[in-house]
Amino acid sequence: MLRDKISPQWIAGTDRFWYRVTTERGSEFIYVDPAKKVRRPAFDHGRLAAELARAADTTVVADSLPFQTLEWQEEGKVTRIQVGLRGKTWRCGLGLYRCDSVATPKLDPNELRSPDGKWALSLKDHNLWIRNTATDVRRALTNDGTARNEYAGNTESTTTWVTAQQPGFPAPPVALWSADSKRILVQKVDQRRVPESYLVQSVHAGGVRPKLWSFAFPMPGDSVA
Numbered sequence: 001m002l003r004d005k006i007s008p009q010w011i012a013g014t015d016r017f018w019y020r021v022t023t024e025r026g027s028e029f030i031y032v033d034p035a036k037k038v039r040r041p042a043f044d045h046g047r048l049a050a051e052l053a054r055a056a057d058t059t060v061v062a063d064s065l066p067f068q069t070l071e072w073q074e075e076g077k078v079t080r081i082q083v084g085l086r087g088k089t090w091r092c093g094l095g096l097y098r099c100d101s102v103a104t105p106k107l108d109p110n111e112l113r114s115p116d117g118k119w120a121l122s123l124k125d126h127n128l129w130i131r132n133t134a135t136d137v138r139r140a141l142t143n144d145g146t147a148r149n150e151y152a153g154n155t156e157s158t159t160t161w162v163t164a165q166q167p168g169f170p171a172p173p174v175a176l177w178s179a180d181s182k183r184i185l186v187q188k189v190d191q192r193r194v195p196e197s198y199l200v201q202s203v204h205a206g207g208v209r210p211k212l213w214s215f216a217f218p219m220p221g222d223s224v225a
Contacts, residue, residue, distance in 0.1 A: 008032070011072050012116050013180040018042045018072060026064030043081065047097040055099040056086050071117075109170030114181035121173045121184065126150035128173060128186060141184075148191040148216055155189055155225055156216040162199055165213075191216040193223040 008017040016033045029042035049062040060066060071082040079094045082102070092099040107113065111120040111131070120131045126145035131138045145151045152173035154161055164171060175186040197217035200210045218224045 009069075009072070010179040011074065013182075018070075020068060023063070026061070027068075028063075029065075029070070043094050044097065048092060048094075048099075051092065051097045051099045052083075052085060052090065055090060055101070056088070058086060060085075110172055112172045112175055112177070114177050115179060116181040119181060121152070121175055123150075123152060123171065123173050126153065128152050128175070128184075145188070148194075149188070151188050152186045153189065156191060157194070157218055157225065159199065159215075161215055162213045189225050191225040194218050194225055195222050 004022075006019050006021065008019050010017045015035060016031070018029055018031050020027055020029050028045065030039060031042040032039050045062040045065065049060040049065060052058075052065075053060040065083075066085055067083045069083075073080040073082060073091075080091055081094065082089060082091045084090070088101045089104045090099045091102045108120065108122070111122045113120050113133075118133055120133055122129050122131065124140075126147060126149070127143055128141045128145070128151045129138055130141055142151050148156070152175045154164065154171075154174060163169070173186065175184050177184055194216035195218065196214045197219075199213045199215075201213060202210050204211050216225070
């Protein structure tokens with residue numbers, strides 16, 4: 001089906017959004033401003049395709065742009081979009097339609113970035129911390145989290161939790177950012193009264209003796225988190 005699905009991508013702090021839709025020729029990006037009753041192409045697809053082709057030294061077709069998502073950026077009256085193409089990130093101004101490659105910082109898999117990219121959430125000692133990505137300054141958002149009564153963590157009531165404790169497995173906070181990057185929705189789960197269950201790991205990097213894992217795992221009749 002063509003033009004049958006709309007997945008709005010909200011522009012931070014506003015009731016405006018953009019979305020991508022399939023068309024007879026390929027795809028198109030649409031911009032919507034409900035307050036002004038505006039619905040139009042998000043940008044000049046032909047000009048953007050021509051500039052991306054020049055900047056990335058490749059062929060780009062306006063009706064089938066080689067990306068399915070983008071980052072919408074507004075600064076005063078200047079609007080830019082940021083897209084990925086040929087293994088690089090490109091920032092394109094929608095005024096002069098000039099695209100330049102930009103260096104993208106390596107993301108920490110243990111952090112949860114805000115929609116505007118200015119903040120990053122992480123977990124430390126069962127509490128929620130926030131980092132300013134521009135200054136790298138960190139501060140605690142909570143201070144009363146404890147073992148099995150923590151913020152933004154996963155419940156232990158699955159063997160997957162044990163697997164996730166292995167070194168190298170990312171553990172970002174279980175949280176949701178608001179579209180304007182000003183608020184966070186997070187749960188605090190109390191598992192202190194949940195009885196334990198156990199797994200024995202026979203093969204691991206810590207030696208030849210089996211390793212015992214204990215985790216909160218309710219069974220019928222037990223207290224739950």
